[in-house]
Amino acid sequence: MLRFLAAAIALFGAMTSPSLHAAAAGAEAPYPNKLIRLVVPFAPGGSTDTVARLLAERLRIALGQTVIVENRPGAGGNIGGDAVAKAAPDGYTLLLAAAGPTVINPSLYRKLPYSPTRDLAPVTMLVHEPSLLAVNAALPVHNVRDLISYAKARPDQLSFGSAGNGTPAQLAGELLNQLAGLHLQHVPYKGTGPAIADLLAGQITLVIDNIPPLMPHVQSGKLRALAVASDKRSAALPNVPTAEESGLKGFVISGWKGVMVPAGTPRPIIDKLHDAIVRILADPQMRKRLQDLGAEPVGNTPEQFAQQIRTDTAWWSSLVKSTHTTLD
Numbered sequence: 416m417l418r419f420l421a422a423a424i425a426l427f428g429a430m431t432s433p434s435l436h437a438a439a440a441g442a443e444a445p446y447p448n449k450l451i452r453l454v455v456p457f458a459p460g461g462s463t464d465t466v467a468r469l470l471a472e473r474l475r476i477a478l479g480q481t482v483i484v485e486n487r488p489g490a491g492g493n494i495g496g497d498a499v500a501k502a503a504p505d506g507y508t509l510l511l512a513a514a515g516p517t518v519i520n521p522s523l524y525r526k527l528p529y530s531p532t533r534d535l536a537p538v539t540m541l542v543h544e545p546s547l548l549a550v551n552a553a554l555p556v557h558n559v560r561d562l563i564s565y566a567k568a569r570p571d572q573l574s575f576g577s578a579g580n581g582t583p584a585q586l587a588g589e590l591l592n593q594l595a596g597l598h599l600q601h602v603p604y605k606g607t608g609p610a611i612a613d614l615l616a617g618q619i620t621l622v623i624d625n626i627p628p629l630m631p632h633v634q635s636g637k638l639r640a641l642a643v644a645s646d647k648r649s650a651a652l653p654n655v656p657t658a659e660e661s662g663l664k665g666f667v668i669s670g671w672k673g674v675m676v677p678a679g680t681p682r683p684i685i686d687k688l689h690d691a692i693v694r695i696l697a698d699p700q701m702r703k704r705l706q707d708l709g710a711e712p713v714g715n716t717p718e719q720f721a722q723q724i725r726t727d728t729a730w731w732s733s734l735v736k737s738t739h740t741t742l743d
Contacts, residue, residue: 500528512537544670573621584610591623696713
């Protein structure tokens, strides 16, 4: 009798075990099933933060989960990037990546706490952002040729501001010096906002930065846009010529924003995030909002984004070396 009872229990266990396992597997909710953090490696108020907040609201709707923006500024974007690189690769910690920390910092910092290419995985590039060369509207220059003539007549007297040493804005100014034979002095600030404030006050001569933070002041007439540092004109400023049209060949400086996740994040999660973001970028209202800011929506594949990162890393590394830019 006992032998029969044991056999019956074993048989029952064998019959029910698969179904129990299936039930347990089915009980695990599909991704996403909890709050998602979108880390911005800069302080609130900049163009990276603006794009992040636009994306977070729409991701909340697309994914059905709360998406919060978490600002983790410091060390040229390295602190925020490192936080995401060391987070669990489960799709609940995302990085609003910018070109500076991702493709420039590896050439500027002797030792980074993480590797943007090894410790992070690309999801998609959100926007491409050409740089804009802008001066105070009171300055008696109306185009790039005027600026070059004005600067050469005043060697070592004019200056350009940036969001800090080693930023794309500093490298843009150094490239302008190199290509035009100028001696503009670099004035680093703790962010784009303070640099623009001093430009508006006439304390510095020019700023070369992404279009979004400069756009309101160009529209108000307080700043004058001289050229877009891109291979084509910006849809947001169609009347502003490119640097090449202005006679400054080779002056192409642009940035981008994208989404990255910790390396090792399962591909199905990356694909789900990618598809949701691409649909968001395809929405006419979202596209117009970004274009009004001077940003061109992209939405490429993870592989295309990875290739862009490799190409840009090599290009910026060459510029860092040729302009002898350091973080002294």
